[in-house]
Amino acid sequence: MRTQVCIIGGGPSGLLLGQLLHRQGIATVILERKTRDYVLGRIRAGILETGTADLLRQAGAGDRMDRESFAHEGTVIAYGDTQFGVNFHAHTGRDVIVYGQTELTRDLYDAREAAGAPTLFNVDHVTIHDAKSDAPHVTYHVAGTEHRIDCDFIAGCDGFHGVSRQTIPLSVRREYEKIYPFGWLGILSETPPVHDELIYSGSERGFALCSMRSATLSRYYIQCALSDSPEDWSDANFWEELKRRIPEDAADRLITGPSIEKSIAPLPSFVCEPMQWGRLFLCGDAAHIVPPTGAKGLNTAASDVHYLYTGLRQHYLDGDSDGIERYSERALARVWKAERFSWSTTNLLHRYPHQSEFDIKMQQAEVAFLRDNAAAQKVFAQNYVGLPY
Structure with a gap:
């Protein structure tokens, strides 16, 4: 078989790239080691930056998202007795969209099938x-028979x-890693959300997050x-x-269920x-978490x-290879900024083992600074809705 771009992985990033191209x-051609149903059975994130939503529309897979998603103008931050909102729209003129990754992936599969583009499942x-x-x-291999794709x-x-990633020699790649000393226990329940925006809550008992997938489907987490x-x-x-870790008014109106x-x-x-080696390019979790x-x-x-699609489009349509040659440089510049925001927000609200009283006071001061400083809220909002590509 011959194709121009062989995409390994039939999750949202592979599907989005394939549809844009x-x-x-x-x-x-997309190669996926599991079945479509297995991929769609994975419960994942549900908050889309402005740029992600725009890419889905460019890919011709945004109609259902635009009909069924929720726009969030901000979020709630809570820490102990402190509770305040950060208004994304007021600070940036943009919102985020609540739309489950499962639904997004289903839309991309439907668009690819409608286009007649090949996706091969159960590949090993x-x-x-x-x-x-x-x-x-x-x-x-499929069912024990070897196949080949030239590309x-x-x-x-x-x-x-x-x-x-494992194909890139260890002499070439360098990996940076931090493992946090806790996890998130998450549940999905057929209950209405406790609030019309997300609640990020820190407490002496640990972190909690109140999120949602729809008007009748909620997602909650505790550290x-x-x-x-x-x-x-x-x-x-x-x-x-959960009730012990979120603001009292939210706990009082929380509707629980199985x-x-x-x-x-x-x-x-x-x-x-x-994030690239020769003609191999890494996208998403293959390169960073x-x-x-x-x-x-x-x-x-x-x-x-976005960066890989733009580079490949320029290569094929304009004869310009600058985008693919600089893919790793451009992608990593944004990746590290996203890593910084996630690291900073995690440190802001989680309770760490062996945390000293000084450390806790510093957390409280960080939360108070975010609450009281419009410039800090603007920076938080800019990062949350998504830095420009």
């Missing part, structure tokens, strides 16, 4: 060959555990020990602990440099897609 007449033993040459190719470029959108498992937490215990999904996510920060605090994971993947 297809609309420019650039041929792609993917191997990248000759990425440093002018004629790279990818081999893979011009390879986009590694296959996540942290995928083969793409927990890395040694915990979801089975350690009954629904009743979760709701009781969880329909419960999981614990660790909080790593990770960046791989460079951020803590979920600040909702940057999916959005940072989308910014990678």
Whole structure:
């Protein structure tokens, strides 16, 4: 098989890149190791930056998002007895959009199928060959039979555990990592959201987040020990602990119900440099991971897609290779800023083991500064709605 761009990974970043390229007449094949249903069964983030939403529209997959999503003009920050709002729209003129990653991924799959672009599922033993040459190719197995795709470029959108990053020699890549000493226990429940905006809450008992997927579907999180498992937490215990960590007025109006999904996510920060090697380009979790605090994971993947799509479009349509040659440089410049925002917001509201009284006072001072300083709120809002590409 021959294509122009072979995309490894059928998650949102691979699908978004494929759809954008297809609309420019650039041929792609997507390889996905799981089934479509498996991919759509993964519960992930639901906050879209302005730039991410615009990319979905460019990809021809934004109609349902525009009909069914919620625009959020701001968020609520709480810490102990302190509670205040940060108005994104007032500070930046932009909002964020609440739209579940599962729905976004479904829209992109539907758009790709409608376009007749090929996506191959249940693919394993993917191997990248000759990425440093002018004629790279990818081999893979389906049902035990080996196949080959010859291509011009390879986009590694296959996540942290995928083969793409591992293809870059250790002598070339450098990896930066921070593991936070806690996780997030999250539940999904068929209950109305407790507030029409997200609530980020720090307390002496630890962090909590009140979020939503729709008017009838809520997503809640509490900071927990890395040694915990979801089975350690009954629904009743979760709701009781959540109420202790959020503002009293929110706790009083919280509507609880059975969880329909419960999981614990660790909080790593990770960046791989460079994000390209020859004709292989890394996108999204294959190159970097951020803590979920600040909702940057999916959005940072989308910014990678923007830079790679722009570079490939210029290469094929204009004969200009500057965009693909400088892809890693441009993507990483924005990635590190997103990492900084997630790191800063995580430090602002989480309770760390062995945290000293001085450390706690510094957290309280940081929260008070954000509450009282319009310039600080503007910087927070600029980062949250998404820095420009």
